[in-house]
Amino acid sequence: MASETWLIAGLGNPGARYQRTRHNIGQMVLDELLDRMGASYSRTKVGAKAVGARLPGGGPKVIFAVSEGYMNTSGKPVRSLMDYFSVDPQHLVVVHDELDIDFGRIKLKRGGSEGGHNGLKSITQHLGGNRDYLRVRVGIGRPPGQMDTADYVLQKFSSAEENQLPGVIDRAADAVELLVTEDLTTAQNKVH
Template sequence: MASETWLIAGLGNPGSRYRHTRHNIGHMVLDELLERMDAKYTRTKFGAKAVTARLGAGGPKVVFAVSEGYMNLSGKPVRGLMDYFSVPTQNLIVVHDELDLDFGRVKLKRGGSEGGHNGLKSITSHLGGDRDYLRVRAGVGRPPGRMDSADYVLQKFSAAEQKELGIFISRLADAVELLVSEGLPAAQNAVH
């Protein structure tokens, strides 16, 4: 039987320079979830900030975490927390930016390729190639013209996007909660 403990990892980069960039949307979603629960992170020995809480009254135990390192090094802290809390791969939810979805779109899936996303590549690598984790894909859209994708995701959201960002973050946080409480098929039906 699968463990009731879940790990929700919000991907991003550390420091104020990256705080409100497209690549840090995973951090923003976890900040929203912690605000809803009036919870605060503490530092761990795994190179991540984390907090453990129950999601909803009588809900499952959930570890909310963000790496204190850069995106392409996300796998080591995620794996450390999974091992420490005995979280199986199928109970890992990774919230990340997605270039292949227009801004504001939310897609949920289990497994699949990493699509060039270095944070996902790092996690999959540290899980020994196991891709059977859940992903909350936060659409940030493609870069304009010939702009490099890496430069684009490290920029702040446009003025037009910033007007909708709060609603988008809230929808992403709702999707995470649904994944844990209702499971993937029901969450996909509600979100897609």
Template sequence: MASDTWLIAGLGNPGSRYRHTRHNIGHMVLDELVDRMDAKYTRTKVGAQVVAARLGLGGPKVVLAVSEGYMNTSGKPIRGLVDYFDVDPARLVVVHDEVDLDFGRIKLKRGGSEGGHNGLKSITQHLRGDRDYIRVRVGVSRPPGRMETADYVLQKFSPDQADELPQLVQRAADAVELIITEGLTGAQNTVHQA
């Protein structure tokens, strides 16, 4: 029987070159959650940095994780953490950028397709096709004109978006906490009406 631990994974790319890009919003949200816990990441043997803690005093056990590798290899370290912490994939929450949502919108869902997102594809592949994990989809909008999606998500946010980014990151972190404390349906009822 799997443990009652939640694994929260924020997707992104390593290094300062990518730190403030659209593709790294998952890392930004995890950094916000780690700050709220007044904790620091530790490195693991599976290629991820983690914080293992409780959400609030006596609250649920959570493992916050960011991969040390690139987006398209996210699945291997996440699978390693799922195995190590004995996490049911239904208690895996993945925070990622979503071009099919306007900037500032957040949508929560369980399962479904990967929608061309290479990080999600890698996770599903390493979970042997299991798509039953929860996604926190953070809207970054579609690229303008004929710009390639890959080029767009690897760019920094526009000045207007950068001004609103701290609030978006906080709201996405709130959504993660709601999923853990209220369940997915309760979190959806709150987040989708905002």
């Protein structure tokens, strides 16, 4: 029987070069959650930084984690942490950037396709094809004109986006808390 432990994974790439880029918004949301709790990550043996905590007000145990590898290798550390803490895929929440949603909008869902997102593809692969995990999709919008998608997601936010980013990250962190403390439908009704 699986435990009631949750794993919240914030997707991104390691290193200073990728900090505050669109592809790293998942990690930024986890940083906000840890700031709220006064917690900090520790290194693990599985290629991720993680910390176990409880959300403000109690609730189930939550493991917050970010991979120390690149986006396309996110699945291996996520799976290792799920195995170690006996986390059921239905208690996995992945926070990631989403091209198909306008900048600043947040959408919640369970399952579905990966939409070309390499981090999600890696996680699904390491879960044996299981897509039945929750997603906090943080909109970054589509690249302008003919810009290559890979270049766009690895760019820093524009100055106008930077001005709005704290509020976006705050709302996405609230959405993560709702998913853990409420059910998906209730969280969607409040976030969407």
